[in-house]
Amino acid sequence: MAESMIHGWINKRIMKPEEISVMNRSDQDRLEFLSDEYGVNIVCAEKTELKDAHFVLLAMKPKDVEAALSGIKDKLSGNTVILSVAAGVSIETIQKHVGNFPVARAMPNTSAKIGKSATGVAWSKHVSKEQQHELRNLLSSIGSVTVVEEEQLHAVTGVAGSGPAYIYYFAEAMTEAAIANGLSSADAKKLVRQTFAGAAEMLQQEDFAELRKKVTSPNGTTAAGLRSLEENHFKETVGECVTRASERSKELGKEFK
Ligand SMILES: NC(=O)C1=CN([C@@H]2O[C@H](COP(=O)(O)OP(=O)(O)OC[C@H]3O[C@@H](n4cnc5c(N)ncnc54)[C@H](O)[C@@H]3O)[C@@H](O)[C@H]2O)C=CC1
Numbered sequence: 001m002a003e004s005m006i007h008g009w010i011n012k013r014i015m016k017p018e019e020i021s022v023m024n025r026s027d028q029d030r031l032e033f034l035s036d037e038y039g040v041n042i043v044c045a046e047k048t049e050l051k052d053a054h055f056v057l058l059a060m061k062p063k064d065v066e067a068a069l070s071g072i073k074d075k076l077s078g079n080t081v082i083l084s085v086a087a088g089v090s091i092e093t094i095q096k097h098v099g100n101f102p103v104a105r106a107m108p109n110t111s112a113k114i115g116k117s118a119t120g121v122a123w124s125k126h127v128s129k130e131q132q133h134e135l136r137n138l139l140s141s142i143g144s145v146t147v148v149e150e151e152q153l154h155a156v157t158g159v160a161g162s163g164p165a166y167i168y169y170f171a172e173a174m175t176e177a178a179i180a181n182g183l184s185s186a187d188a189k190k191l192v193r194q195t196f197a198g199a200a201e202m203l204q205q206e207d208f209a210e211l212r213k214k215v216t217s218p219n220g221t222t223a224a225g226l227r228s229l230e231e232n233h234f235k236e237t238v239g240e241c242v243t244r245a246s247e248r249s250k251e252l253g254k255e256f257k
């Protein structure tokens with residue numbers, strides 16, 4: 001996730017590579033890859049001063065947040081905003097480890113890499129208006145930004161943070177079905193990619209249900225396909241999928257409190 005965000009920031013020229021420093025607990029190869037690919041600095045937690053940092057991005061797994069914070073808490077200055085993308089981990093938990101620092105929690109998705117994340121963000125009352133403005137700028141450079149109440153971030157995670165994976169899974173299923181119905185693998189992929197790309201662009205322009213109705217001729221092929229989705233409880237399945245992901249976010253918050 002960190003790479004997707006770095007890629008987006010550099011691409012949009014929001015930051016210069018030399019203004020970004022990356023650290024990793026153990027994965028030196030990953031750091032070298034990031035440095036080679038994007039020109040960012042590699043630093044190590046023990047030897048680094050963070051006093052001048054505007055932002056510290058926490059992009060490790062929720063289980064690793066506590067250890068990461070204990071490694072940096074004595075190096076932070078009051079002007080640094082901690083921006084966490086760790087699913088579920090609350091602002092309260094982060095502040096329990098570092099004190100009353102300005103903390104923001106964002107839930108982006110990996111489309112940040114191409115500037116198309118759908119990001120939700122919430123912040124603590126310690127984040128000043130100016131820092132809120134800076135955060136919005138930073139996050140809007142990697143896609144859309146929706147400011148929500150912290151509790152709503154679980155739902156944002158269920159829909160948007162995890163969302164790309166559901167779409168990819170749907171694309172995989174469509175491709176397999178296309179092949180089963182007689183298309184070559186190459187043709188199936190090409191057709192599915194463009195169907196998703198075209199539909200994604202149309203979604204920006206019109207009401208979702210209206211778009212669906214325009215494709216669906218009475219007694220035609222789409223109606224037959226959609227009937228199968230209905231009979232197989234598609235909406236309930238998607239609903240359960242989003243709810244379970246949101247619930248998992250809540251659980252992670254409790255596990256790593
Ligand atoms: N992958 C995704 O689509 C999204 C992920 N997230 C959140 O982003 C976070 C990272 O997820 P991924 O990028 O998928 O995981 P990842 O496993 O690819 O990356 C996490 C990195 O953190 C490093 N790390 C662990 N402890 C550390 C420490 N103490 N100091 C510095 N680095 C440390 C690991 O070595 C690893 O390289 C998670 O908390 C996840 O909930 C949020 C939105 C979307």
Ligand SMILES: O=C(O)[C@@H]1CCC=N1
Nearest residue numbers: 087157160161162163
């Ligand atoms: O699967 C996860 O836990 C992370 C959070 C949202 C997307 N990936």
